[in-house]
Amino acid sequence: MSTLNVNGSPRAIDVDGDTPILWALRDTLGLTGTKFGCGAALCGACTVHLDGQAIRSCVTPVSAAEGKQITTIEAATDGHDRVGKAVHAAWVKHDVAQCGYCQSGQIMSAIAFLKSLPRGKKPTGAEIESAMAGNICRCGTYDRIRAAVADAARTLA
Numbered sequence: 001m002s003t004l005n006v007n008g009s010p011r012a013i014d015v016d017g018d019t020p021i022l023w024a025l026r027d028t029l030g031l032t033g034t035k036f037g038c039g040a041a042l043c044g045a046c047t048v049h050l051d052g053q054a055i056r057s058c059v060t061p062v063s064a065a066e067g068k069q070i071t072t073i074e075a076a077t078d079g080h081d082r083v084g085k086a087v088h089a090a091w092v093k094h095d096v097a098q099c100g101y102c103q104s105g106q107i108m109s110a111i112a113f114l115k116s117l118p119r120g121k122k123p124t125g126a127e128i129e130s131a132m133a134g135n136i137c138r139c140g141t142y143d144r145i146r147a148a149v150a151d152a153a154r155t156l157a
Contacts, residue, residue: 002062006031007075017063021055022046024062025072033073033104037136044135047105047112048072054112073104076111083114086155090148098139106135110149120157123150 003012004021006029013028025031025048034057037045041056048057049071050064075081077088087110090096097103113131117123123131128149137145 002066004062004065004070005068006070007072008069013062015062018061021048021050021057021060021062021065021070025057025070031072031074035101035104037102037105042136043102044105044109045102047108047135049076049108049112052112052115054109071108073108076108081111083111083152083156086152087111087114087148090152090155093151094144094148096141096144096148098137098141102135102137102139106132106137106145109135110145110152113149114153114156117153122153122157125150 001012001014002017003010004024011029013024015024015028022034022036025034034048035045036058037043039058041059044056046056046058047054050060051068076084079085087107091107109132125146128146132145132149
């Protein structure tokens with residue numbers, strides 16, 4: 001039995017410590033916004049925040065999250081987080097999603113990146129490109145993703 005702090009609430013789960021966080025979230029807790037993509041931390045679809053850092057939940061075991069805060073897409077864009085709200089609005093404004101499968105991971109990476117910047121800093125295109133490089137979009141909406149991240153940064157500045 002483990003207790004995880006997920007989206008601000010302690011959640012008791014009965015899984016092995018080596019179970020990937022992704023499966024604890026999806027199968028045990030019913031939080032299906034985080035997606036399975038590759039299972040090897042290569043595509044970014046499974047990105048969540050662990051103590052504010054973007055991680056790949058498909059390869060991170062539950063044991064690594066004990067005593068830490070996990071934030072999923074469900075809480076990151078619920079309107080209570082200033083950065084999450086700005087990213088969500090920019091995603092809609094720039095019509096980023098096409099099939100949408102990778103979007104929760106893309107958004108979680110964008111939020112972590114923008115939160116890591118000094119307040120008021122507007123990232124360069126190269127910085128955005130570097131921050132988002134670990135997330136794959138099979139539909140190829142990279143130009144819209146970069147535009148949305150830049151727009152969210154302007155909104156937050």
